[in-house]
Amino acid sequence: DSGVTQTPKHLITATGQRVTLRCSPRSGDLSVYWYQQSLDQGLQFLIQYYNGEERAKGNILERFSAQQFPDLHSELNLSSLELGDSALYFCASGTSGSFYEQYFGPGTRLTVT
Amino acid sequence: AQSVAQPEDQVNVAEGNPLTVKCTYSVSGNPYLFWYVQYPNRGLQFLLKYITGDNLVKGSYGFEAEFNKSQTSFHLKKPSALVSDSALYFCAVRDFYGGRDDKIIFGKGTRLHILP
Numbered sequence: 001d002s003g004v005t006q007t008p009k010h011l012i013t014a015t016g017q018r019v020t021l022r023c024s025p026r027s028g029d030l031s032v033y034w035y036q037q038s039l040d041q042g043l044q045f046l047i048q049y050y051n052g053e054e055r056a057k058g059n060i061l062e063r064f065s066a067q068q069f070p071d072l073h074s075e076l077n078l079s080s081l082e083l084g085d086s087a088l089y090f091c092a093s094g095t096s097g098s099f100y101e102q103y104f105g106p107g108t109r110l111t112v113t
Numbered sequence: 114a115q116s117v118a119q120p121e122d123q124v125n126v127a128e129g130n131p132l133t134v135k136c137t138y139s140v141s142g143n144p145y146l147f148w149y150v151q152y153p154n155r156g157l158q159f160l161l162k163y164i165t166g167d168n169l170v171k172g173s174y175g176f177e178a179e180f181n182k183s184q185t186s187f188h189l190k191k192p193s194a195l196v197s198d199s200a201l202y203f204c205a206v207r208d209f210y211g212g213r214d215d216k217i218i219f220g221k222g223t224r225l226h227i228l229p
Contacts, residue, residue: 002156043157043203043219056215090156099145099207099217100164104156 003027004093004105012111018079021108025072025093031055032074033094033102034066038087048099049074056099081112115140115208119220126194127228134189134223136204145207146187148178150200151222157203163187174198194227201225 003026013019025032034046036059045058049068060066063081068074078085088109092102116139126132138144145164149157161172168180178189187204204220 002158004156042221045217045219048215058216092156099215101147101159101162102157103159104149106154106156 002103002105004091004103006089006091006105006108008108009106010109010111012113013081014113015081015083017081017112018077019081019110021076021078021089021091021110023074023076023091023093023105025074025091026103029093029095029103030072031094031096031102032068032072033092033099034060034074034076035090035092036087037090037107041087043090046076078110083112086110086112115206115216115218117204117206117218117220119202119204119223121223122221123224123226125226125228128196129193132191132194132198132225132227134202134204134225136187136189136220138185138187138204138206140206140208142208144187146178146180147205147207147217148172148176148187148189149203149205149219151203152200160189160202196227196229199225199227 005024007022030051033048037043046060048056052068066076088107090107092104094102118137147162148160151157161170163170163180171177201222203222207217
């Protein structure tokens with residue numbers, strides 16, 4: 001168990017809808033990273049927050065947004081969902097702001113129908 | 114452009130034999146290199162990293178990796194494979210731009226099968 005929690009575990013929704021994925025980092029970790037894992041794209045870095053501030057941005061679509069709250073938990077919002085957004089979404093946390101070792105949560109499997 | 118390649122989709126090794134999982138990278142500056150492992154229905158687990166210093170890096174579960182700057186490689190190795198090492202292995206590279214342009218790129222993964 002990495003100490004990173006993600007909810008929900010599974011999510012099934014329809015095209016055009018909006019969903020929110022939640023992540024609680026390990027105790028003491030200030031960084032939260034979001035990733036998307038799919039069969040065709042592999043594991044893609046989406047965005048990083050460090051102590052409440054956006055720190056780095058990867059291949060995140062404009063339909064997606066994230067934030068990190070004062071208690072350091074983070075939410076990833078996915079809107080206007082398309083079939084191609086179906087994937088496993090991972091959150092990871094770390095102590096530093098610099099992509100050092102990351103501790104991954106179990107993931108949220110999103111299915112868009 | 115920053116990239117990382119894992120040339121083998123799958124590697125099969127007999128239990129007790131040494132294993133190698135290959136990774137090559139391309140970055141504009143000095144690389145930060147990582148190996149992660151993913152077991153079925155689980156998130157990734159950190160194995161080891163190279164930032165600077167000794168080219169041979171030791172990590173979790175008896176794994177090690179050798180940084181080779183001239184060949185731009187960071188191959189993962191273990192002297193004696195266990196059946197429990199069977200999993201999906203990811204190599205990753207971070208290219209340091211500073212600030213919001215920092216990125217990490219993961220390879221496509223190599224599935225390691227250890228045969229009993």
